[in-house]
Amino acid sequence: MRFVDEFREPELISKTAEEIRRLAGTERHYRMMEVCGGHTHAIYRFGLKDILPENIELIHGPGCPVCVLPMGRIDDGLSIAKDPNVIFAAFGDMMRVPGTLGSPLEHKARGMDVRIVYSPSDALKLARLNPDRHVMFFAIGFETTAPSTALTIKRAKGEGIHNFSVFCNHVTIIPAIRAILDSPDMRLDAFIGPGHVSTVIGCRPYEWIAQDARKPIAVSGFEPLDMLQSVVMLLQQLKKGEAKVENQYKRVVPWEGNRAALKVMAEVFQLRPYFEWRGLGFISQSALRLRDEYAEFDAEQRFNVPGIRVTDPKAAQCGEVLKGVLKPHQCKLFGRECTPERPVGALMVSSEGSCAAYFNYEHRKTPLTQLSVA
Amino acid sequence: MSAPITTGVKPQAIRFRDPQIEMAHGAGGKASRRLVEGLFAPLLYGNSPGPLGDAGIVDLGGTHIAITTDSFVVKPLTFPGGSIGELAINGTVNDLAVSGAKAEALVVTYVLEAGLPSSVLEAEVRAMAKAAQAAGVRICGGDTKVVEHGKADQMYISTTGIGRLLHGVVIDPASVRPGDKILLSGPIGDHGITILLARGELDMEADLRSDTRSVLSMVEALVGAAGPGVRWMRDPTRGGAGTSLNELARDCGLGIVLQEEKIPVRDAVRGACELLGLDPLHIANEGQFLAVVAAEYADAAMNALSLVPGGEGAQIIGEVREQPAGAVLIATSYGGSRIIDMLVGDPLPRIC
Numbered sequence: 001m002r003f004v005d006e007f008r009e010p011e012l013i014s015k016t017a018e019e020i021r022r023l024a025g026t027e028r029h030y031r032m033m034e035v036c037g038g039h040t041h042a043i044y045r046f047g048l049k050d051i052l053p054e055n056i057e058l059i060h061g062p063g064c065p066v067c068v069l070p071m072g073r074i075d076d077g078l079s080i081a082k083d084p085n086v087i088f089a090a091f092g093d094m095m096r097v098p099g100t101l102g103s104p105l106e107h108k109a110r111g112m113d114v115r116i117v118y119s120p121s122d123a124l125k126l127a128r129l130n131p132d133r134h135v136m137f138f139a140i141g142f143e144t145t146a147p148s149t150a151l152t153i154k155r156a157k158g159e160g161i162h163n164f165s166v167f168c169n170h171v172t173i174i175p176a177i178r179a180i181l182d183s184p185d186m187r188l189d190a191f192i193g194p195g196h197v198s199t200v201i202g203c204r205p206y207e208w209i210a211q212d213a214r215k216p217i218a219v220s221g222f223e224p225l226d227m228l229q230s231v232v233m234l235l236q237q238l239k240k241g242e243a244k245v246e247n248q249y250k251r252v253v254p255w256e257g258n259r260a261a262l263k264v265m266a267e268v269f270q271l272r273p274y275f276e277w278r279g280l281g282f283i284s285q286s287a288l289r290l291r292d293e294y295a296e297f298d299a300e301q302r303f304n305v306p307g308i309r310v311t312d313p314k315a316a317q318c319g320e321v322l323k324g325v326l327k328p329h330q331c332k333l334f335g336r337e338c339t340p341e342r343p344v345g346a347l348m349v350s351s352e353g354s355c356a357a358y359f360n361y362e363h364r365k366t367p368l369t370q371l372s373v374a
Numbered sequence: 375m376s377a378p379i380t381t382g383v384k385p386q387a388i389r390f391r392d393p394q395i396e397m398a399h400g401a402g403g404k405a406s407r408r409l410v411e412g413l414f415a416p417l418l419y420g421n422s423p424g425p426l427g428d429a430g431i432v433d434l435g436g437t438h439i440a441i442t443t444d445s446f447v448v449k450p451l452t453f454p455g456g457s458i459g460e461l462a463i464n465g466t467v468n469d470l471a472v473s474g475a476k477a478e479a480l481v482v483t484y485v486l487e488a489g490l491p492s493s494v495l496e497a498e499v500r501a502m503a504k505a506a507q508a509a510g511v512r513i514c515g516g517d518t519k520v521v522e523h524g525k526a527d528q529m530y531i532s533t534t535g536i537g538r539l540l541h542g543v544v545i546d547p548a549s550v551r552p553g554d555k556i557l558l559s560g561p562i563g564d565h566g567i568t569i570l571l572a573r574g575e576l577d578m579e580a581d582l583r584s585d586t587r588s589v590l591s592m593v594e595a596l597v598g599a600a601g602p603g604v605r606w607m608r609d610p611t612r613g614g615a616g617t618s619l620n621e622l623a624r625d626c627g628l629g630i631v632l633q634e635e636k637i638p639v640r641d642a643v644r645g646a647c648e649l650l651g652l653d654p655l656h657i658a659n660e661g662q663f664l665a666v667v668a669a670e671y672a673d674a675a676m677n678a679l680s681l682v683p684g685g686e687g688a689q690i691i692g693e694v695r696e697q698p699a700g701a702v703l704i705a706t707s708y709g710g711s712r713i714i715d716m717l718v719g720d721p722l723p724r725i726c
Contacts, residue, residue, distance in 0.1 A: 047710025
């Protein structure tokens with residue numbers, strides 16, 4: 001399959017892995033954070049740990065929007081959809097995310113009108129098809145998905161559609177990286193930068209990480225060869241004592257980002273003063289809300305939202321796992337009370353969460369070298 | 375071979391504690407297994423049902439027959455490559471075939487929604503007659519119920535079949551041994567992805583057809599050529615090949631190690647799965663089967679299958695190992711590996 005198989009080519013991968021081993025040597029340990037949940041998923045799905053040397057440790061970052069969404073936001077969204085006139089529309093990833101009284105899917109089984117959509121414009125289509133009902137799109141994601149939500153809201157306004165609103169949970173990646181770097185127990189050497197987010201924001205917003213925090217960062221694609229090549233770039237910088245932003249994912253990511261997408265986001269959204277992140281706490285200016293010009297499409301302004309705050313179960317050590325202090329399987333609940341089917345903590349919820357990825361692909365694994373036919 | 379398995383993991387008894395029925399309980403994955411093993415089996419089949427296969431074997435005074443039942447609620451009713459009527463015949467014929475039995479007779483139940491156009495029903499009945507003839511099975515009775523408009527979605531079909539056991543084969547996961555080969559009859563994922571695209575919700579198109587067909591002739595050829603070496607068979611419908619192999623790993627207490635590049639998957643299926651974040655190993659099939667064959671019979675099995683029309687795509691996709699006990703591991707051609715679990719949740723509801 002074109003555009004996929006080239007980046008999974010065994011010979012190139014083994015050559016790149018060889019280069020990584022040569023650069024990494026054996027004298028020191030490297031801790032690299034992949035910011036994006038898509039990378040976390042890919043690392044486990046492709047079994048990259050089998051390929052990387054032991055002294056390169058990948059720390060899973062906060063870039064999974066489902067994982068960092070506080071449970072209270074789900075409760076708030078579902079409380080609006082208790083009104084039988086409301087259709088709750090969301091991406092498939094949201095469906096199994098537990099609120100206090102169950103996930104959207106469990107609410108659906110009990111009769112709530114919950115629909116899976118593949119894009120915000122599908123939700124708007126639902127509104128056009130159901131003029132007597134109200135469609136609320138539960139929006140989630142980083143800068144990757146925020147432009148399409150913004151565009152949909154603009155279109156709804158342009159078409160004069162009145163039975164459509166957005167419950168906005170869009171967050172921005174840079175403040176989260178800053179929070180991670182400010183955290184006292186973080187010891188990171190470098191970052192694998194988020195590829196999808198960067199298609200929108202470009203590479204420039206990461207420059208402070210290199211200049212002020214003195215950490216190398218490589219914006220990376222999602223195929224095995226992409227990620228291995230990014231590791232090579234980071235090792236080369238670290239060996240030379242450099243810290244700069246590099247773009248490994250040039251085939252998709254323009255250095256300046258996508259101006260049209262940034263423009264429509266700025267038109268429709270403004271920054272919230274602060275927003276709660278699951279596992280990380282409140283981070284200032286880290287999330288988006290609708291501008292007042294679009295208030296009629298803002299579910300939080302249009303409906304009575306209880307503003308529920310739910311503290312995570314104490315036993316779940318999501319914060320520590322999120323910051324890389326603990327590995328997923330070191331959490332007390334991992335694989336017992338907390339599984340992808342019945343997640344307790346945030347990171348077990350989405351397939352991009354590090355606990356879910358670890359549970360699905362790595363947990364119970366026997367290293368290939370130890371396998372023998374009896 | 376009677377050496378006891380010493381490395382196996384003993385499967386834990388499952389209890390059904392889910393507060394309500396959800397779509398996932400019908401998806402053929404983990405939740406379905408919990409429902410069957412935690413509620414149906416202990417209350418209906420006695421306390422120790424043993425591994426649950428695709429059909430039950432009944433001893434009628436010395437004559438053993440296989441019996442199975444299957445219901446079809448697929449949406450839409452017709453799709454490229456097949457329709458609900460064809461599925462209803464092939465599904466039951468295949469459940470019997472992979473249990474080592476040749477379907478002899480079926481009975482059919484229809485649940486119809488008031489308002490269903492008669493022409494739609496007639497088309498499906500004709501499709502059933504044609505599929506039954508192709509599979510060499512007789513339909514000898516049935517029942518019809520009609521519910522109010524809006525209380526069912528057009529039509530549901532349920533078929534129950536009995537079959538005569540094929541000679542020279544015993545299907546038993548406990549007989550599986552390290553070193554045995556895993557055989558797959560052809561490309562996976564065609565049915566599930568075809569249905570998904572046929573619903574038209576994704577604005578995606580691909581040249582793809584459901585693989586619905588009877589696998590009986592392939593099973594007969596396999597058993598004829600390698601009968602004593604055939605240890606286990608399954609048709610990987612809902613939950614896909616990944617879920618079926620996890621059930622095998624659990625039932626035999628051994629590890630299944632697959633070579634990713636050996637698993638036949640069409641480009642259209644791979645592409646759709648890449649886009650949607652699905653794994654072809656979790657996508658439903660309606661005309662494929664998996665078999666575990668002793669290593670010394672593997673060549674004979676492959677030769678026999680490649681000569682049957684429809685068996686040309688068969689592949690040996692991996693083998694049984696002692697480790698990882700109770701789990702399925704996939705090794706990639708570029709040196710990585712991952713565990714593949716049973717399907718969790720229900721990414722594609724009402725697929726059959």
